[in-house]
Amino acid sequence: MFEWITDPNIWIAFVTLSALEIVLGIDNIIFISILANRLPVEQRAKARNLGLGLALLSRLALLFSIVWIMGLTKPIFTVLGNEISGRDIILIVGGLFLIGKAVFELHHKLEGHEATTGPKKAVATMGGVLVQILLIDIVFSLDSVITAVGMVDVIGVMVAAMILAVSVMLFSAGPLSRFIERHPTITVLALSFLIVIGVNLVAEGLGQHIPKGYTYFAMAFAVIVEMLNLKVRGKAVPVHLHGPADGEQATS
Numbered sequence: 001m002f003e004w005i006t007d008p009n010i011w012i013a014f015v016t017l018s019a020l021e022i023v024l025g026i027d028n029i030i031f032i033s034i035l036a037n038r039l040p041v042e043q044r045a046k047a048r049n050l051g052l053g054l055a056l057l058s059r060l061a062l063l064f065s066i067v068w069i070m071g072l073t074k075p076i077f078t079v080l081g082n083e084i085s086g087r088d089i090i091l092i093v094g095g096l097f098l099i100g101k102a103v104f105e106l107h108h109k110l111e112g113h114e115a116t117t118g119p120k121k122a123v124a125t126m127g128g129v130l131v132q133i134l135l136i137d138i139v140f141s142l143d144s145v146i147t148a149v150g151m152v153d154v155i156g157v158m159v160a161a162m163i164l165a166v167s168v169m170l171f172s173a174g175p176l177s178r179f180i181e182r183h184p185t186i187t188v189l190a191l192s193f194l195i196v197i198g199v200n201l202v203a204e205g206l207g208q209h210i211p212k213g214y215t216y217f218a219m220a221f222a223v224i225v226e227m228l229n230l231k232v233r234g235k236a237v238p239v240h241l242h243g244p245a246d247g248e249q250a251t252s
Contacts (some may be wrong), residue, residue, distance in 0.1 A: 014157050021165030023061045027197045029139045029169050035129045043126055048173045051133040056166040056180035058141040063158055088205040094139030095201030102194040109187055189226055193219050
């Protein structure tokens with residue numbers, strides 16, 4: 001019954017799948033963090049936790065509906081020579097939703113429109129945020145489950161890997177959310193990532209596969225450059241605190 005404990009192949013599959021699930025969950029964390037930051041401060045942690053809980057539930061629900069999931073890969077109709085399946089439709093709709101939402105959030109951030117606060121608005125906003133998180137969770141979960149099924153044939157390993165991945169996401173969501181909130185340029189960068197991910201989902205739905213490695217490399221490179229920018233700006237700020245530079249006259 002417990003032969004799997006001593007089977008190195010099972011452990012290798014578990015570690016590999018867990019790492020992939022965590023990587024695939026990065027975009028989900030970014031999306032949830034940005035949406036949660038639109039809420040009042042006291043509601044943000046709750047929204048993040050509920051959002052990640054919904055992510056885990058949607059992954060497990062899709063995993064245990066594996067027959068239905070596999071059925072989604074069967075072509076339904078053809079458009080311009082491309083066979084479109086149920087999975088493709090979900091990816092296209094989810095990608096367009098992600099692009100639209102990211103553009104809306106960018107507009108909100110750059111234009112500086114503040115959301116109206118108040119008890120009634122906060123309750124409505126919490127519900128709206130959770131609905132949006134659930135919708136995009138389903139899209140990300142579909143990709144996650146199909147990846148898991150393609151790698152491992154033991155459902156217990158899949159479940160354990162997903163639980164571990166969401167646990168890591170839950171642990172890192174708070175610090176990531178606070179970091180994004182403190183640095184507006186990171187928010188813009190994260191929203192730009194979501195647009196790229198949305199484009200990837202639409203392309204995938206239309207049968208144009210874009211290796212995720214390219215996307216994640218671009219994201220990692222952009223983050224490294226921004227981290228260097230933040231470090232340089234952080235060092236530059238104290239210079240102005242010591243008075244005027246050499247050769248400058250102090251003004252009263």
